[in-house]
Amino acid sequence: xxxxxxxxxxxxxxxxxxxxxxxxxxxxxxxxxxxxxxxxxxxxxxxxxxxxxxxxxxxxxxxxxxxxxxxxxxxxxxxxxxxxxxxxxxxxxxxxxxxxxxxxxxxxxxxxxxxxxxxxxxxxxxxxxxxxxxxxxxxxxxx
Amino acid sequence: xxxxxxxxxxxxxxxxxxxxxxxxxxxxxxxxxxxxxxxxxxxxxxxxxxxxxxxxxxxxxxxxxxxxxxxxxxxxxxxxxxxxxxxxxxxxxxxxxxxxxxxxxxxxxxxxxxxxxxxxxxxxxxxxxxxxxxxxxxxxxxx
Numbered sequence: 001x002x003x004x005x006x007x008x009x010x011x012x013x014x015x016x017x018x019x020x021x022x023x024x025x026x027x028x029x030x031x032x033x034x035x036x037x038x039x040x041x042x043x044x045x046x047x048x049x050x051x052x053x054x055x056x057x058x059x060x061x062x063x064x065x066x067x068x069x070x071x072x073x074x075x076x077x078x079x080x081x082x083x084x085x086x087x088x089x090x091x092x093x094x095x096x097x098x099x100x101x102x103x104x105x106x107x108x109x110x111x112x113x114x115x116x117x118x119x120x121x122x123x124x125x126x127x128x129x130x131x132x133x134x135x136x137x138x139x140x141x142x143x
Numbered sequence: 144x145x146x147x148x149x150x151x152x153x154x155x156x157x158x159x160x161x162x163x164x165x166x167x168x169x170x171x172x173x174x175x176x177x178x179x180x181x182x183x184x185x186x187x188x189x190x191x192x193x194x195x196x197x198x199x200x201x202x203x204x205x206x207x208x209x210x211x212x213x214x215x216x217x218x219x220x221x222x223x224x225x226x227x228x229x230x231x232x233x234x235x236x237x238x239x240x241x242x243x244x245x246x247x248x249x250x251x252x253x254x255x256x257x258x259x260x261x262x263x264x265x266x267x268x269x270x271x272x273x274x275x276x277x278x279x280x281x282x283x284x285x286x
Contacts, residue, residue: 001168003225010160010226011233017156018238025144055241062249073242080238082146083153088226090154095161095223098198099216106205
C-alpha cells in the first residue's frame with residue numbers, strides 16, 4: 001500500500017472536484033445575472049464532460065469561451081484557498097462514522113434473521129480470519 | 144457560494160475516494176495471496192459500481208462476502224487515519240499549478256495564431272470584465 005501515491009492521487013481528485021464545484025458556482029451566478037450564458041454553459045458541460053479530467057474540460061472551454069474559463073479558474077483558486085485546514089480530520093470522522101453505520105446495519109440484519117445452530121451468534125466477536133473457519137476449528141483456535 | 148457546504152461535500156467525496164482506494168489495495172493484496180477471490184472481487188466491483196456511492200457498494204458486499212467488506216472498511220479507516228495533515232496545502236498547490244498551465248497553454252496558442260487588428264494583444268492584461276467590452280470602451284475604462 002503506497003500511502004504517498006494515494007495521498008497525491010487524493011489531492012488530485014480533490015482538485016478535480018473543486019473545479020467541478022467552481023463550475024457549479026459560476027452556473028449559479030450566471031443563472032442570476034446572465035441566464036442565456038448559463039444555458040450555454042450547461043449545454044457545453046453536458047457535451048464536454050469531466051470524465052476526461054477537469055483540465056481537459058477547461059482547455060475546451062478556453063477555446064469556446066475564454067472569459068468563462070478564466071472565471072472558473074478564479075473560483076476554483078478561491079475554493080482551494082479556503083478549504084479548511086481540518087478537512088483531513090473531517091474525512092477521518094466521516095469514514096469512522098460510515099464504518100460504524102455499516103457495522104450497525106450488518107448486526108441489525110443478523111439479529112433479524114432466524115439463527116440456525118450453524119450461524120455464529122453476532123455477540124461473539126471472533127477475529128475476522130476465524131469467521132471463515134468451520135465452527136469446530138474456530139472453537140479449537142479460540143480455546 | 145456556500146463554502147461550508149462545499150467543504151462538507153469535499154470531505155464526503157474524499158471519503159468515497161478512499162473507499163475506492165481501499166478496494167484497490169485489497170484487490171492488490173488478494174492478487175498475491177488469493178487470486179480466485181481477487182477475480183471474484185473484480186467481477187463483483189464491475190457489477191456493483193461506485194456510481195451510487197461507496198456505502199451502497201459496501202452494503203451489497205456485506206451481503207455477498209462480509210469478510211471482504213470488513214477488510215475494506217479496515218483499510219479505508221487506515222487510509223483516512225494516515226491522510227497527511229497538509230493535504231489541503233497539496234490541493235492548493237495543484238490548483239495553482241494547473242491554473243498556471245492553463246494560462247500558459249492559452250497564451251501560447253494566442254501567440255501562434257496570426258493576430259488580426261481586432262484581437263487584443265496577449266501581453267495586455269486587462270481585468271476579466273473588460274475583455275468582453277468593445278476595444279473603444281475598454282480603452283475608455285482603462286484610462
